[in-house]
Amino acid sequence: MRTVFEKDKMNAxxxxxxxxxxxxxxxxxxxxxxxxxxxxAAMVSTYVLLAVxxxxxxxxxxxxxxxxxxxxxxxxSVPEKGQPSIASGHYFGADELGRDLYARVIQGSQVSLxxxxxxxFVAVSFGxxxxxxxxxxxxxxxxxxxxxxxxxxxxxxxxxxxxxxxVFGRNILMIFxxxxxxxxxxxxxxxxxxTLSLKNKEFIEAARATGVPTFTIIWRHIIPNLMGVxxxxxxxxxxxxxxxxxxxxxxxxGVQEPQTSWGVLISEGTGTxxxxxxxxxxxxLFFFTTVLFCFFYIGDGLxxxxxxxxx
Amino acid sequence: xxxxxxxxRDLSVTFDVSPRGAMxxxxxxxxxxxxxxxxxxxxxxxxxxxxxxxxxxxxxxxAVIRMLPASGGSVTWMGQPIFDLSQRNMTALRRDVQxxxxxxxxxxxxxxxxxxxxxxxxxxxxxxxxxxxxxxxVRAVLDRVGILPSMINRYPHEFSGGQxxxxxxxxxxxxxPDLIVCDEPVxxxxxSIQAQVINLLMELQSEIGLSLIFIAHDxxxxxxxxxxxxxxxxxxxxxxAESKSLYSNAKHPYTKALIASVPVPDPTFAKxxxxxxxxxxxxxxxxxxxxxxxxxxxxxxxxxxxxxxxVAQSIGSDHSVxxxxxxx
Ligand code: SF4
Numbered sequence: 001m002r003t004v005f006e007k008d009k010m011n012a013x014x015x016x017x018x019x020x021x022x023x024x025x026x027x028x029x030x031x032x033x034x035x036x037x038x039x040x041a042a043m044v045s046t047y048v049l050l051a052v053x054x055x056x057x058x059x060x061x062x063x064x065x066x067x068x069x070x071x072x073x074x075x076x077s078v079p080e081k082g083q084p085s086i087a088s089g090h091y092f093g094a095d096e097l098g099r100d101l102y103a104r105v106i107q108g109s110q111v112s113l114x115x116x117x118x119x120x121f122v123a124v125s126f127g128x129x130x131x132x133x134x135x136x137x138x139x140x141x142x143x144x145x146x147x148x149x150x151x152x153x154x155x156x157x158x159x160x161x162x163x164x165x166x167v168f169g170r171n172i173l174m175i176f177x178x179x180x181x182x183x184x185x186x187x188x189x190x191x192x193x194x195t196l197s198l199k200n201k202e203f204i205e206a207a208r209a210t211g212v213p214t215f216t217i218i219w220r221h222i223i224p225n226l227m228g229v230x231x232x233x234x235x236x237x238x239x240x241x242x243x244x245x246x247x248x249x250x251x252x253x254g255v256q257e258p259q260t261s262w263g264v265l266i267s268e269g270t271g272t273x274x275x276x277x278x279x280x281x282x283x284x285l286f287f288f289t290t291v292l293f294c295f296f297y298i299g300d301g302l303x304x305x306x307x308x309x310x311x
Numbered sequence: 312x313x314x315x316x317x318x319x320r321d322l323s324v325t326f327d328v329s330p331r332g333a334m335x336x337x338x339x340x341x342x343x344x345x346x347x348x349x350x351x352x353x354x355x356x357x358x359x360x361x362x363x364x365x366x367x368x369x370x371x372x373x374a375v376i377r378m379l380p381a382s383g384g385s386v387t388w389m390g391q392p393i394f395d396l397s398q399r400n401m402t403a404l405r406r407d408v409q410x411x412x413x414x415x416x417x418x419x420x421x422x423x424x425x426x427x428x429x430x431x432x433x434x435x436x437x438x439x440x441x442x443x444x445x446x447x448x449v450r451a452v453l454d455r456v457g458i459l460p461s462m463i464n465r466y467p468h469e470f471s472g473g474q475x476x477x478x479x480x481x482x483x484x485x486x487x488p489d490l491i492v493c494d495e496p497v498x499x500x501x502x503s504i505q506a507q508v509i510n511l512l513m514e515l516q517s518e519i520g521l522s523l524i525f526i527a528h529d530x531x532x533x534x535x536x537x538x539x540x541x542x543x544x545x546x547x548x549x550x551x552a553e554s555k556s557l558y559s560n561a562k563h564p565y566t567k568a569l570i571a572s573v574p575v576p577d578p579t580f581a582k583x584x585x586x587x588x589x590x591x592x593x594x595x596x597x598x599x600x601x602x603x604x605x606x607x608x609x610x611x612x613x614x615x616x617x618x619x620x621x622v623a624q625s626i627g628s629d630h631s632v633x634x635x636x637x638x639x
Contacts, residue, residue, distance in 0.1 A: 025424050025462075025465035026465075202413070202414055202417040202418040203417060205378070207431065209405065210410075210486070211401075211405030225421065
């Protein structure tokens with residue numbers, strides 16, 4: 001009886017093995033994702049950030065006013081009538097000109113997040129390619145490319161940015177260019193360092209030995225292996241970008257009215273704080289700090305998840 | 312044996328080393344990693360290259376396939392002098408000359424599946440091949456080296472060292488090369504796995520007529536697989552002979568010392584002899600001894616050895632030795 005049972009089992013097992021199709025592998029990404037998912041702070045931050053992003057995209061549909069419309073009914077008595085309330089339609093209250101703060105915060109969030117994400121993305125992409133090429137090719141090319149980075153690094157960034165904005169006028173594109181001009185330098189350096197150690201690995205030599213062309217090696221082998229560092233760096237660059245934009249806006253050189261950003265809103269809010277319109281600084285500041293905190297926790301989580309020591 | 316496919320003549324490799332505290336304008340020191348080595352390789356033959364670590368054997372092998380720039384000499388592959396080839400023709404040649412590495416895991420890209428890794432040479436040399444054809448080839452070659460083709464989507468870190476080395480061999484085999492350079496392919500593996508990998512290489516060799524250059528730091532590994540063995544010391548060839556005659560009839564004092572140092576089952580046996588034969592450390596290749604490079608450690612060294620560098624002389628068929636005092 002028992003032997004029959006076992007025989008059946010063996011046959012089933014054999015069938016299973018024969019039918020077994022390609023086994024799916026456990027990539028390093030899968031492992032990293034698991035580690036990340038286990039990090040409570042990082043996961044909460046991810047969801048909160050997601051909520052803010054969704055809010056900035058879809059929140060506008062619930063607004064009762066546009067971001068430039070002036071509510072004449074409350075103009076002049078904003079501290080009394082402009083308080084946040086559901087009834088009046090000013091969910092976040094109104095600013096000192098009687099404009100709806102809800103609409104303005106959403107619009108400001110869009111600008112700030114966009115500056116953060118797009119700026120960081122462009123800086124990271126460019127910096128990664130630049131650093132990888134410089135490090136992999138090495139020699140004289142490397143020296144020239146890295147000296148250029150040194151030179152750009154030596155230029156006082158804010159000074160140049162302010163100059164650009166004064167000369168070419170205030171617009172978002174100028175801010176992108178100005179911030180983007182310097183923010184790739186750090187990542188280029190980090191990536192170059194990593195590339196130098198990667199390029200002596202045997203799998204790179206193996207690729208060279210089979211005749212894979214240089215740029216294909218950089219693209220196929222170097223850059224994917226740098227992704228860990230790049231992602232962590234990128235996630236920390238986003239808040240940097242948001243901060244930089246806010247500082248510029250706070251100085252009054254940022255985006256132009258009626259457009260806003262978190263920096264502009266906070267700057268306006270501080271100006272009117274003494275009149276008792278505390279909500280005017282409270283709401284932008286809340287979004288601003290929440291998002292920054294989220295990014296720092298996410299960056300931390302990513303670093304733990306992608307830690308090269310665990311490879 | 313059949314035709315010679317590879318001819319190496321007086322191959323030298325020098326590296327520039329900056330001395331400590333160097334200024335940009337100080338002349339770099341020259342490190343002679345390989346010094347005028349010559350050999351031939353026939354089709355289907357295995358040449359073992361043996362020497363202590365740091366003797367230049369990996370450098371030699373890499374210079375032969377132009378992975379490192381040589382500073383002198385010539386290498387002829389199937390009648391073509393390869394140092395004169397354009398970048399493009401060199402790439403084409405890489406299809407016929409493959410390499411396997413010392414650290415099996417490190418030689419596989421951790422971000423790629425083994426299917427992608429093994430397919431890479433095909434992708435490089437036959438970009439027009441269809442995906443399904445490529446897939447079939449990858450599966451076939453994996454099967455041949457003893458890896459289940461269903462594992463094609465797994466990642467290198469999911470395999471053991473021996474399996475990784477098999478995958479490395481599969482990658483080298485997939486373009487159907489004529490020569491595989493094996494850079495200490497088994498020294499990072501367990502002894503039992505070493506034998507498996509070596510047997511696999513020997514089987515493949517007899518099946519498809521591969522030539523191998525097989526580098527190792529001890530003679531016992533090389534003995535099994537090689538037809539001929541070259542012994543290197545400090546970048547110089549000291550002895551080159553058929554495998555059998557090298558073991559039974561070694562002439563160079565260094566080779567004798569190496570043979571004596573191969574572990575024997577009885578540890579009390581032969582041990583004192585090694586110490587007598589191989590006293591001292593490897594001298595620095597930046598500042599090698601005058602005359603015979605081995606003289607600082609050689610028990611037979613004489614004044615002649617310090618004065619003149621011994622040239623390789625042929626003694627009998629396929630056996631050459633570089634030593635002034637062969638007869639004693
Ligand atoms: S040449 Fe002299 S020093 Fe060199 S190995 Fe022969 S005997 Fe020894």
